[in-house]
Amino acid sequence: MASVALDKKNLSKLVAAMRKQGTVLGPVASGNEVVLAEITGALVPELEFANFKLPLKREFFPQCEVISRYDKNGQVEEPVMSGPVVLFGVRPCDTLSLSFLDKVFMDEKYKDPYYAKRRDNALVISLACTAPAATCFCMSTGGGPSSRLGTDILAVNLAKSILFEPVSNKGQTFVKKNKSLFRNPADAELKAQEKQEADSRNKMATVEVSRAPGSLGKKNDPAFWEGLAETCLSCGACTFLCPTCHCFDLYEEKQEAGSARLRVHDACMFASFVREASGHNPRARKGERMRQRIMHKFSYAPENFKTAFCVGCGRCVVNCPSNIDIRETIAMVNA
């Protein structure tokens, strides 16, 4: 389906239309940041920002959630799931991560009901990148500033209008349902979109992610990994902020009328991650854990899912307290 255009003065009408579909989350200014939050009242979504600090995975795979409860007789009860939601203005690198996480959580044999339900409930309207950050490298990870992977509708922010290109059936249905809001785009608008896309692409740095799986096959020297991990504080910031990291722990919490089983984000960089009750730890050394993280992303994921589990969003680069830079890591692996 071809793109449609919305004049920016009608943006609040579009928000109202989205609200009919479900709770609307979008870019909202908060202090010096733009965060993904509910668009309430007369609030209009921000359109000029780089990206949210927190990754989109949290909307589908929350940092902490109750997955079941049970009383002393062992009777289990599934929690009530949240309702329909529209995610507006998320970036293409983050929707790319959804296409990766779908491979993990929606596989045929064991479909994750919590993730799947949230995916079903969500309409994702991504916003093409106009100003990639210096740390962005999505062109090297199978994405791009206007990548359509993992989204339902791709929106493009132009000077006076926004173009909407339906990508999935869900996206088409939404555009059709609200066609009175939209008009056909002018040629000049389509040209402007093309130019914007090309400009954004040209600004994107290149990282040799595609060579990493082959290079990693030869990086068996523990000293290489210990060296890489030397400055790592094992704080977990890289994994919690990574849109594709999906390691979790299930744990039990005693409650008044029984207990609850919770699912919480976990990180392979923590020493306790694979430590067993016997005390045995298959990855006792920090270098071994660093190797696991890098191998999982750039070797095991390509082997198991035909794609590296990195979207090139640069969050880990920006937020690592000891300046470990995954772009440099990949270069060292490839060297």
Place this chain on the structure above:
Amino acid sequence: MSTNPYLPAPARIEKIVIENDEKDLKTFRLAFCNKADEAAFGHECGQFAMLSVAGAGEIPIGIASSPLDKGYVEFTVKRYPAGVVTSALHDLSEGDVVGIRGPLGNSFPMKDMPGKNLVIIGGGFAFTTLRATIRWLLSGAMRGKYGNITILYGARSPGELLYKSELEEWRKRSDVTTVVTVDKGDYAWKGRIGLVPVVLKDIAPSAVDAFCLVCGPPIMLKFTMPPLLELGFAPEAIFTSLERKMSCGIGKCGRCNVGSKYVCKDGPVFPYSKIGEFEDRGLA
């Protein structure tokens, strides 16, 4: 019955057997509270399940009963002082309810071995899924379908041997060779004394037309593989079972991988050829 793979099925503890002198190994006989859960369980030899205790948590444990044992499932659990769930399980009594989620993982490739000779080697409390396999093999329905069966089982001391009465039964049977050994005997022990790899060299089972299933602590496996290879077993004909800390058991939580394989989903059973590959590259 739920299609949600995270929800355990409730099961009642029918019987608890204290297996060893240390009293830190107990076998729990569990019966599903709901018939539908029992019917849906149907495991194969070598698989595991997640066992849960409300308020404590969930752990992966190999299934110790045979798929042909109907009406119950058995698990032998070692209690670790630092193990929240193993300790909670050991504190339970007959009649208490636990959760079972499974069966999970792959199984010993018994279907690929009809008519073959089998050498089954176990050490310590890693003998549980092998016991399930032996019970299955020695049943009236299955015994005729396989060739010679040799069992070699070792533990640190006589008091640490699991399933003592069954070992005695198997020893009395003429259609299976059962060799039991201990690292250190005691005043009453009249059987073999010696480490599993040493006894293996001594009894030297033939590798002709044979497969080997071997489970034990890492140190035992390390020293058992070379004599097996010397006896002529190909790395592809030796199967072992790996253990890792797990949370989900279904290949999502990212915890139990060795290299690109998840022990929960792609294992726990791997041919030694694959294990060798992991070891050569130092993958954990």
